[in-house]
Amino acid sequence: MAKKPVDAFTNSAFKGNPAAVCSLEEEREEEWLKTVAGEFNMPVTCYLTRMTESETHPDSPNGTLITRFRLRWFSPVTEVQLCGHATLAATHALFTSGLINSNTIEFLTLSGVLTAKKVAEDEKLSDATEFRNGEAHQCFSIELDFPVVPLIDFDSVEFSSISNVLNGASIIDLKKTAADDFLVELPSGKIVADLQPQFDEIEKCAARGVIVTGVAPPGSGFDFYSRFFYPKLGVREDVVCGSAHCALAPHWSKKLGKSDFVAYAASPRGGIVNVHLDEQNKRVLLRGKAVTVMEGSLLVDAFTDSAFKGNPAAVCLLEEEREEEWLQAVAREFNISETCYLTRITESETPPDSPNGTLTPRFHLRWFTPVAEVKLCGHATLAASHALFTSGLINSNTIEFLTLSGVLTAKRVPGDNKLLDTTEFQNGEAHERFSIELDFPAVALTESNSIDISSISIALNGASIIDLKRTTTEDDLVVLLPSGKIVADLQPQFDEIQKCPGRGVIITGVAPPGSGFDFYSRFFCPKLGIPEDPVCGSAHCALAPYWSKKMGKSDLVAYAASPRGGIVKLHLDDQKKRVLLRGKAVTVMEELSSISNVLNGASIIDRKKTAADDFLLVAFWRVELPTGKIVADLQPQFDEIEKCAARGVIVTGVAPPGSGFDFYSRFFYPKLGVREDVVCGSAHCALAPLEQKARQERLRCICGNLSLSIYIIIIHGRYIDYVVSLVQASPRGGIVNVHLDEQNQRVLLRGKAVTVMEGSLLV
Known part of the structure; x- marks a missing residue:
């Protein structure tokens, strides 16, 4: 599973409404989805699952296909029926990922089929292009097609109790939505923005949540302000609630006599929503922008050997030191107990007590809660150590951290010799179990x-x-x-x-x-x-x-x-006034983005490690694209590959039609002194079973006359024998005939060779 934090209804990071966007390979049970959402502790976590059998949309021109995903939304405590900002965030993540080749996406949800469209900006470069990491990216908005949420007139006897909940604010109008929220109109947008609600009292209200709204100040450029409070769903304030505007649109259309609005979500973070009401079809079009906040972070649970237990920490590995305000803003975005930042010290000094003068890896380490930096944090140090020990970035059982509390040491402590104690299985692969011991100062x-x-x-x-x-x-x-x-x-x-x-x-x-x-x-x-x-x-x-x-x-x-x-x-x-803390940790989730950067921004459809934990396997399978060409043309970042959490990187993609091959591949492993192994035979011992699983799905899709991108790493019925042909797409090239004997777990590799020189043989 891959996760991206995205801010919706804004064009600036750390504004708008944050959502965690998670791409799943397959549907997961509800309890698991709810647990992950609780772990992220964002207003909403959404889950995308691609539909492999997309239907032709009846309104699509020329019968073209519209990409479809299943989409579910979860607050930290429950599933919700409709969520605008997380849908916007999910759409932004898909449009910017390179995973789809369309300007329209359909989502199958608990509220029916929802459509999202990419809307390009005008032609001015300053408006249509933004720059991130030194590269130009097209600016665009996203338009969501949502159902109107009907309003119900409400008994005026409730005015006084609702007013008390809102700190005595005067109420102009009070209605209830079909989603069971109160919609409360206040005298002005300024009152909405300044409101300090009584959250304990809101939880006692006879509704799911409370939407407050008021006419925008003259000259503000907006039609109305709004805010949405719903602590019952584990979120005190939904900082920019898209779905609330499905009720606000008909309310303000009746009041202002028009169908197009510019709305401002007046929470402390703020956000802008462009709204169009289609009264005839009972639909609301919500338009806004979104920003991906950060890629490449790890979520680790510390002082536990089970995911979703212990204490969660976000572990962020930085290339260089960042200003404190930025670090605090990211920590506020993650909104978990601690976010820690690691920056490698490139010129580490040899510790005086290191055996044989060996170097101990050193990192700057800082810890932030959602509101402040702290001087000492045990669980986030354990999480950071676990991330480093399991990443392949270091070749040592000891790490030193330079912190506000001085130099702290973390040591890897192996389990005992029993297999059951020293080995765990994650995603079907074996990993050594170990504890981590932290050397911290005693506190008097x-x-x-x-x-x-x-x-x-x-x-x-x-x-x-x-x-x-x-x-x-x-x-x-x-x-x-x-x-x-x-x-x-x-x-x-x-x-x-x-x-x-x-x-x-x-x-x-x-x-x-x-x-x-x-x-x-x-x-x-x-x-x-x-x-x-x-x-x-x-x-x-x-x-x-x-x-x-x-x-x-x-x-x-x-x-x-x-x-x-x-x-x-x-x-x-007691003599040295030190405390040794020992515990375990579990990585809950990590990003694919760092691997994509290594491969010059290539879109990654799947990533796996071989059972030997040596190779990182990256698949670019797409039915409609000659992705073997992407493999062949790839210009990797070898310096970055050396930092990868693996011995090397295998890239692979389906061969172009008519080429006579099944798939292309290349293998990069500069850690072993070879930038590219031009025809790696042993890599095909991993590629063969992958191709066997992939091909049946591709054939099924081709028979269905589908031309969309298909995510094909799916488990199928077992084959006893399977034969494929492969071209090695390195500059030198090479052909490997591969036979997979799945029953005996063997791979037969067939190829030719030429003697280049005799005497000393170079083959």
Whole structure:
């Protein structure tokens, strides 16, 4: 699965409404989709699945085909029936990916078939072209064809209760939409923009959410302002809600006597929506722009060996240092507990204690919550270490990070010799299991005699407090509760925690007997934009000396008792005032974009690794394009290939019709001192089964007279024997006849050779 963060209804990054766009190879179960959306914690995560049997659209000229995708939308807590901004984001991702060859896309959704069209800008270069990464890209808008959402008149007795929810705002008009939202007209757009709603009260409303709107200020260039609050769906404010305009369009059409509007979403991020109401057909056309925010990031869950557990962190590898404002904006966009940034130090010094003077890889590392930079973060350091150890970017079991808390060391610790403990399987491939040990500074505690314990107890829902301390570094409160069970069951009052002294509140208690743990803990830090940090590594730098003194030992096993849970193994070196934190991590998702950049921006349809974990396999299968030609013409970036998380890169594509070949391929592996292996026989041991799976799908598509791009890496019925012909598309070229014996898992390679010189043979 590939994921892109895209900002919709804006032409500027970090504005508009963010959505995570995920491309799936096949349909997934609803629970999995909901879990991933919860992991991303964006207003909406959408999932695209290409339809392999697209039907001819009845209105299409000359019976041409319109590309079709299944599209589903999920908030962090539930699936939604209709979402405009995520549809715009998905469309933008498809149009800019090179995966489709059309200006129109159809989406099959819970709200029926929705159409998206690319609308080119005018011919002026300044308007029609933008520059990203030094390259020109066509500017365009996207027009969505959505259904009108009908409005229902509402009883005026509700005015006062809704007014209270909106901080006493005067209400001009009140309706309910067919989607079960309140639509509230306020006296002016300025009041809409300035509104500070009572979110706790909105959750009690007899509706899904609350849309507020008002006429735009004169001279603003807009017709109306709006905002949409829906905390019941896990999103306090949907910063630019496209689907809300399907109800706003008929409302304002009746008020203003026209059918074309320019609307402004007056949330703090802001966004612009061009709206056309087709009253006869009961359709609304929504037009806007979108921006892909960042490509090439990893999402890693730390202090766990299971995806969607532990503590999530976004790991971003930067080519160069970036300004703090940009780093903070990206972290705000990802909106998870921590986003960390790695920048490699190219001239690493030899650490004085390194054996044989070997070099330890060094990286600058910075950590950001959605609202602030932090000086120390354990789980994001673990996530960054895991990303580096599994990427192939480093050849060491030790990494050093230069941080605001000094030099921190991460070590790879292999599992034991049992296969079940040392090997895990992801996507059908074997990967060595290992833990990561972080060397962090111990955090001293001090007494907190001046703090009113009763106020802390209120914030913790009246829990009894056994002991109360403060950390000396970040000024967090450490609160000892009577038991680990109380820690796990606690429902804190986050509004009250924000009023507590200090940065955040760590609660802890002795673990239940027989649990296998020494103590439980949780960390609440709403002041940092995170109600609860699910597994806070750095909190254990204070908890380790605290519990070591209480229990009289230096080795501890801790359980983070948040709903996600996580395990942290601890060793306190009291003499050096250091804490060793040990845990595991899981990569949830990574981008294809870095591989595309390596291949000069080529569109990637699929990417796999060989079972030996040596080659990165990139397929450019397209039925309507002679993609073998793309393979042959490719000019790769060899310097970038050396940084890839693999030994080498195999590229392959279907051969041109009439060529006499089944597929083309090339193999680049500068890490082994060979920029291009001009005819790599062993690569075909991976290409043969891939081609076997691919060809049946291609033949089926050809028989159906289809000419669209087809995503063909699909598992089919097993073949006992399979024979293909391949041309090696390197500058020297070469022909390989390949036979796959799937039953015996063997590949027969047949070819010819010529003796170039005798005496010393060069073959």
